[in-house]
Amino acid sequence: YCLQHQDNEYSSSSGEVLEDFLARGIINWGTPVSRILDKGMLFIQQARTTETSGLVSVLLEGPPNSGKTALAAQIAKNSDFPFVKVCTPE
């Protein structure tokens, strides 16, 4: 599910959230985008390996609306793992 609103409204399923973020696709406008997507594929492989716990944490830092969530959604889509967006008050 997706907890998108502070009023505890569960707005859409994992697949619908992905479609929202990726409706127009990801524009690969330069090295920062391609590097994050490439590293995302490595993290997916890492999460799939049986030697690890299957839990991989990644911090994407950047200004508001710079595309952090869109890139996380694209990596989730590439992985076939579910995408869950959780919004906090801060």
Ligand SMILES: Nc1ncnc2c1ncn2[C@@H]1O[C@H](COP(=O)(O)OP(=O)(O)OP(=O)(O)O)[C@@H](O)[C@H]1O
């Ligand atoms: N590389 C990209 N290609 C296509 N669309 C993009 C790209 N980067 C950002 N966008 C679009 O810009 C908008 C803002 O991006 P997004 O919500 O991912 O930013 P954010 O960094 O997570 O923002 P915030 O920190 O405010 O949560 C979205 O509509 C997203 O789809």
